[in-house]
Amino acid sequence: MTTLNFTKMHGLGNDFIVINALNQPVTWTADNIKTWSDRHTGIGFDQLLLIEASDNERCDFKYRIFNADGGEVEQCGNGARCFAKYVTEHGLTDKTSVMVETMRGIIVLNILDDGRITVDMGKPHFAPEEIPFVPKNKADQEAKVHMLVVGMETIPVSLVNMGNPHAVMLVEDVKTAPVKILGEAIEKHPQFPQRVNVGFGQVLSPSEINLRVFERGVGETQACGAGACAAVVAGIRHGLLTDTVLVHLPGGDLTIHWKEGESVLMTGPAAEVYSGTLTY
Numbered sequence: 001m002t003t004l005n006f007t008k009m010h011g012l013g014n015d016f017i018v019i020n021a022l023n024q025p026v027t028w029t030a031d032n033i034k035t036w037s038d039r040h041t042g043i044g045f046d047q048l049l050l051i052e053a054s055d056n057e058r059c060d061f062k063y064r065i066f067n068a069d070g071g072e073v074e075q076c077g078n079g080a081r082c083f084a085k086y087v088t089e090h091g092l093t094d095k096t097s098v099m100v101e102t103m104r105g106i107i108v109l110n111i112l113d114d115g116r117i118t119v120d121m122g123k124p125h126f127a128p129e130e131i132p133f134v135p136k137n138k139a140d141q142e143a144k145v146h147m148l149v150v151g152m153e154t155i156p157v158s159l160v161n162m163g164n165p166h167a168v169m170l171v172e173d174v175k176t177a178p179v180k181i182l183g184e185a186i187e188k189h190p191q192f193p194q195r196v197n198v199g200f201g202q203v204l205s206p207s208e209i210n211l212r213v214f215e216r217g218v219g220e221t222q223a224c225g226a227g228a229c230a231a232v233v234a235g236i237r238h239g240l241l242t243d244t245v246l247v248h249l250p251g252g253d254l255t256i257h258w259k260e261g262e263s264v265l266m267t268g269p270a271a272e273v274y275s276g277t278l279t280y
């Protein structure tokens, strides 16, 4: 029998179990994660976050992320804020600016005086091969908006890699957007070889949007931090948004700041819920 200590946390309702691999051995399979993430028969969570030591001397920790379907992925913005809260409040560091290694580069977590966390999410990338996205032709290769054929519909999407892949579309009203049906179809669309997170954004003003995200490997979540960054970056590139935007997600609000050529900054809360022990 194996035991594993975990802490349940969330960022705006996007929920996680955080596992500290610095003080306990961790071994699991993708099937274990699927079982634990089940909301009826398991703990229930969107992502599992793992804290490891980093081999990179510039970094304080290594941050690994697994979706509810068991697959390891590159980035999780809401998780990054929870990671920062965990390592500071559980005494793993006394720094207020923490550098962590992720699968796709280094991100910086800054704890603010009011308890919120600002994450430097790094620079966004747009080239099809960086998403990754397979364009149909040369025009599609260079386009800022890609026309995606989904069943009988052609949907304009903006593609942004925020460490992980995002396709963002504009909608009239997020309340009535077909998030599940279109999200499922686009997540697994053959032009996205590593699948994709799908954002549905509604512009309220140049500094405020509503957003719902159908996450790769999970389904719709209460909030997606990287998705909020991707939606704001796409809106700024299309001239619809200013450099600081309040993003209203079903679980609450994030502030996203970006200037062309710079890193994206995401600010929001993180919360600890309880700790427990898994036996398997």
Ligand SMILES: N[C@@H](CCC[C@H](N)C(=O)O)C(=O)O
Binding pocket: 014, 046, 047, 067, 073, 074, 075, 076, 077, 078, 079, 164, 165, 197, 215, 216, 217, 218, 221, 223, 224, 225, 226, 227
């Ligand atoms: N919830 C996240 C993103 C988690 C990973 C994503 N589902 C993927 O597969 O890339 C966030 O807050 O950024």
